[in-house]
Amino acid sequence: MREARGRAFASTGVGGLDEILGGGYMRGHLTLLAGNPGSGKTTMASQFLYNGAKEGEPGIYMNFVEPKSDFYKNMEKLGMEFEKLEDEGLFEYIEAPSFVDAESLAGMVADTMGDITRMSARRFVIDSISAITGMLTKPETRSMIHTGLLRPLKSMGVTTVLVAELPYGGTVVGHGIEEFLVDDVIILETKEEKGLLKRTFRIPKSRGVEVRYYAYEFVIAKGGVHVMKPLDPRFRGKLEKEKASTGVEGLDKLLYGGIRYNSNVLVVGPEGIGKSMLLMTLACTFSRRGETVVYVSLEESKDQIMSLIQEICGGSEITNINVFATPPNAFTVGQWLYQTREANERIKPGLVLIDGVAALEKHFGEGAFITLMRDFTLLTKGSYQILVLSAIPRVYDALSTLADVIIRMWYDDDRRKVRVIKTRGSNCDIEEHEFDITDKGIRVKLD
Template structure:
C-alpha cells in the first residue's frame, strides 16, 4: 500500500474567473482557499513581536523564489542588513533574490507631512515598475496613518495604494501596529478600506517559556472564510508556518495487513505478530519499570532492519539515550541514517509546534516514539494535553505511521488518553518470593483478542524476554 504524503503547497488556481495567487506560506493558503486575488490590498495587523514582518517577508520571498513573482519590501523601521540577517536565520536568503533582480528592499524615512504620500507613491511606483513586481509590502503603514489623520489616510489607501495595486495586478500587504489591549486597528478606518484583514497576536502560557502565536482571518472580500483561530510557529526551515486545525473527519490509515514487529519475539507473539501499521500503542508504567528501555529496543531493532524511526524524548537527553543503546551493543553510528533521537523540553515548545513537526515532513517515518508524554501534561495541564495527544494521533494515523507513547500514568487513570490508543501495555513492579520483578501485561488489544496474562520481563544475553509469571 502506498503511503500518503503531505499535500503540496497550493498552486495558482481559478474559481470561476477569479485567479488565486498562492502566498507560499505553509498552512495559510489552505486557510484562505488557495491564495489572494491579484490586485488585493491586505492589512496585516498585530501586537509588537507577533510575527507581522516575518509573515510579510515569507509572502514576498516565496513569490520570488517559487512562483516567479518579483517583490518589493518598503520598510520604515528596519535597516536592510538587519532584515537580511534575521530572515536568513529563518531560512530566507533575500540577498540572493536581490542579486537575481527579483527583489528590492527600500528603506524609507518616517513620514513628515503630506508630502510623504508623494514620496511613498513615487518610490513604490518606480520600484514596482522596474521589477514588474507582483508582491509589495509596506512595513508599516501606521506612521502614515498617525501623521495624516483620517481623511488623508483614506486618500492614501484608496487613491494611492489600491489604485497602484489593482492597476499593476500586484498583491500589497500593509503592516499595521496593534498595541497590546487595543481592539481597534489604527484610526478604525483601515479595516474598511482594504480587501482582506489578517490579525496576529501572541499569548504566553503560565508554564511555557515561549509564546503561543495566533492568527485570525477577519476579512477576505469576495469569498467566505471560516471563523477559526489558527496557531502558527516561526522558525527555520519554513520561517512561518500556519497550523491548520486537525479536522474531526480525518481518516485513519491503519493497515491491517501489515505488521510492524517489536522484534522481541515473545512480545510479538502476545500481540499477535506485532503492531498494525498506523496503530497507536500506549506504554504505561511507573518510573524504573523499563518503558524507555523497551521502547529504545523496539526503535533500534526496527532501524537495524531499515525502518525509519523517529524517537522523541521529553525527559532524557539524546546523548544519554544513545549511551544506553551502546550499552546494549547496538551500533549507534550505523543506525543514524534510520534512527533519529531527539530531546524536546516540554517547556520550550508549544503543543501546536509539536504537532507541526509531523504535518509537513518530506520523508515520513515508519515508527514514531514519544517517550515521557507525562511531562507534557505536567506543563500544559490535562485538558490541553489530551487535545494535543488526540491531534498527534489523528495526524500520524492519517499518514499510516505506527506510534508508541510512554507515560507514567496508571492504567485507567486517564480514560480520555486510554481511549485513543489501539493497544495498551502495562509495565509494573511485582513482589514475588525472591523480591521485586518487572512484569508486562497487554491490557488492550483493540484490533485482536488478547488474554490479559501477566508476563515476567527480564534480560538474558543482552536481550529482553517474556515468560508467564508464576506467583
Template sequence: MIRSIDSCPTGVHGLDELLQGGFPKNSTILLIGHPGAGKTTFAAKFIYEGARKYGEKGLYISLYEPKYNFFKNMKKLGMDFEELEKKGLFKYINILPAAERDFIELFTNIYMNIIKTFRPSRLVIDSVTPILEVLGNEEARSFFRAVLFQKVPKYEITKIIVADLPYGEETIHLGGIEFVADGVIVMKTRISRGLITRWMEIRKMRGRAIPMGEIPFSISENVGIRILAPPRPETVPAPSLETIYFTGCKPLDEAIGGIPRGAQVLLIHPPGFRAYTELFTANLSTFLRNRLRILTITYSLPEKILWQAVMQITRTLNIDEEEIKKLIAIRSINPSAHSIHEMMAQVWSFVNEFKPDVLVLHGLR
C-alpha cells in the first residue's frame, strides 16, 4: 500500500486497508479495552512499525510496565525494541503512578520535556487510568485537553492514549475525552468454544469511512496483532456459463449439466459414505486435463491421508508426480484449536498463497 501524506499507518496488516491508509496524521486516538484485550500489543505495534518501516521516532510512556518486561514481552511477539532504541528511534519512559497530585505535575514535566528533546512522530501513553483515579472526571477532562490532546506547536505527533475498561463493563467514565479524541477504538474479548476471541470496534475515526462494525483479530508469536477480517468484494461474481466443467459421472452430468466456472457446489452425504474420494476420483481427471490448480482444505483428516488417495488416483492418469504437486495443494485445519475468524483467515491465506482455480472444503460438519 502506498502511504498517503495525510495518513499515519498503524502497522497492523489489514487495518490500514480498512482505514484508507491508517490513522489521520497528527491525530489523537483513544484506545479502550478490557485487560488482556491487546491494547499494549496494538500500541506497541503502532510504534514499532512506524520506526521500522518509516524511520519515525516513537515514544512509549508507561504508567504500569517496567521497561525490561515490556522489551521481553514484545520480543516474543516479533518486536525488537532494544534494536530500535540502539538506533535512536525509540524511547521508553516508565512513570510510577502515585495517589498524590504531585504525580500529575511530575508526569506533565516529563511529558513536555521528552517531547521537546526527543521529538517523536508517534507517541503512546499506557494508560491514563491512574490519572483519572487521581483527578476525577472533570479535572481529568481539563488536564487531557490542556496537555495530552493539545496539538504541540512545531511538532506533528500521532498519539495513542490507552484507557482500561474493567471486566464486565461496556463503558468507562472518561470525563468526555472521547468527544475530544480524533478516533476511538474499543478492544474486547469473549470466550467461545473454550477459545479466546478478540475483536475491535472502531467507534470513531475523523475523516475515515468505517466499513465494518466489528473487526476480529488475533495475537500470535512473531506477528503480534493480526487482523482476521477477509477482504470485502464490491460484487459477488456470477458463475460463467461460457466455461463448463463436467464431473465425469455421466448420470450427474446429465442431471445438472456440468459445473459452471465460478459456481459454488455443496455436497451433502450420509455418515460413512466416502463422498470425498468418490467425487474427487470423478473430477480429478477433468480438473487435471484442463490444468486447473486445486486447493483442498480438510477439517477432519490429516493431509497425508488425502495425499495418499490423490496419488492412488493419479497413477492411472499418466501425469508426472512433480506436475501433480504443482497443480494440487492440500491443507489441514483443526477446527477445535481455532476460532471461526482464525479459520476464515487461514483459508484466505491458503488461497492467496496457492491461487487455485478450484477450492474444495472437506469435512465441514
C-alpha cells in the first residue's frame, strides 16, 4: 500500500486524467483547479484525496464552503465514503469559517500546516482559495499563496490542489496572479450544447508535461468525474483464433465457420433490408450459448427491440440480452460514450451490437462519429468480444477501414442479397447469395 508514496506522481483519482498529465499530479506540485459554479471542482478535488487515502496516503480537505455533513453526504452519493477513511486516520476535513479577517486567516493557514505535519498528510486541498483571496489585496494574495502555502507545502513534499471559483463567462481567476504562482492550472467549464449541459476542462498550464488536446469532455457520475477522451490508437489488441458461429443458417458457410473473437463487424445495407433482423438473430445465437449480449439501439425503442428479439429467440425467457435505447439527441458525445462504455465494462458482454450508427453521424457530425466508432473498435479489440455495427451505405466510407469483417446486404429487384466483402485474418466465400427473413431470423440460401 505505502509504496504509492515513492512514485513521482500522485494519482488524481480521476479516470483518464492521470494519462493526460503523464501519470498524475506531480508530487509537491500546486495545482489550481478553477471552474464555473457547479462545474465539478469539489468532486474532482475529492477524488484526489479519496483515492490517495485508499492507497494509504493521508490527506486533508480544508473547505470554506460546505459543512462537513453536506460534503460527506454528497460524496457518498457519488460512491466516495470518507467517514471510514477518517476513522482510519487517512482523511481529515477542516470546516473553515466562511468569513475571517486577514490576520486570523494567516493563523488558520499556519495551524493547517501543523495539521499536515501531525498526520503526515501527503495530499492537501483548499476549497476554495477564492474564499481567502477575496479578503486580501493582490500583494497579500501573492504573499499568502507564495509564502503561506507554496513554500511550506513544497518543502514538505505535499501535493496540493487549490480550488478557485470562476464565474460563468469569466476568464480571470481571482486577482489574476494565482495562475502564475502555481505549477499547473486546470479550468472546468460548463456550457450549453443543443440544449444539453456539456462539461469540459482544459489544462492551460502544466509544468514539465506536454498536454495535447485543448479541451476534454467529462461527465460526473458514480465515482465522480470521468474524462471522455479518445482511446490511444496504439492500443490495438489482436484478433483471436477462435471463431464464434453466427447461428445464421448459411452465413457461417460464407464466413468459413464464423467470426473471430475481437473482430468488429460492419453490416451495411439500405433501409429495411434486414440489418436489425441480422443483429437480433446474432443476439439470440449468443444468448442461447450462454454469452451475455449488449444491444444498443439508436433508432428504435427498447420495448420494440425486446419484443422482436423474443419472437426470434422463440419465446423462451431471455436474461442475458441487455437492450439500451440511446437516441443521440438525448446526449452529448461524451455522455453517449460514457454510458455505452460504462455498460460495456459493467456487463462485460461477449457480443456488442450497435444498431443504426448513422444516427450518430447525423447528430454529432462526421469528426465525432469517426472518433466514437474508432473508440468502440479499439475497446472491442482487447476484450474477447465481438462488435457488430449496422449502418446505411451513406456512412460506409467512414467505417469500412475500421471493420475487420464487412457483410453487405442489398436489393436485387425484389430479392434480398447478401455478400461477405472482407474478413481480416481469415478467408471467406465472396459470392453473392439470396437471403430470407423468417420468423426465426435471417436465413441465407446456399446453392
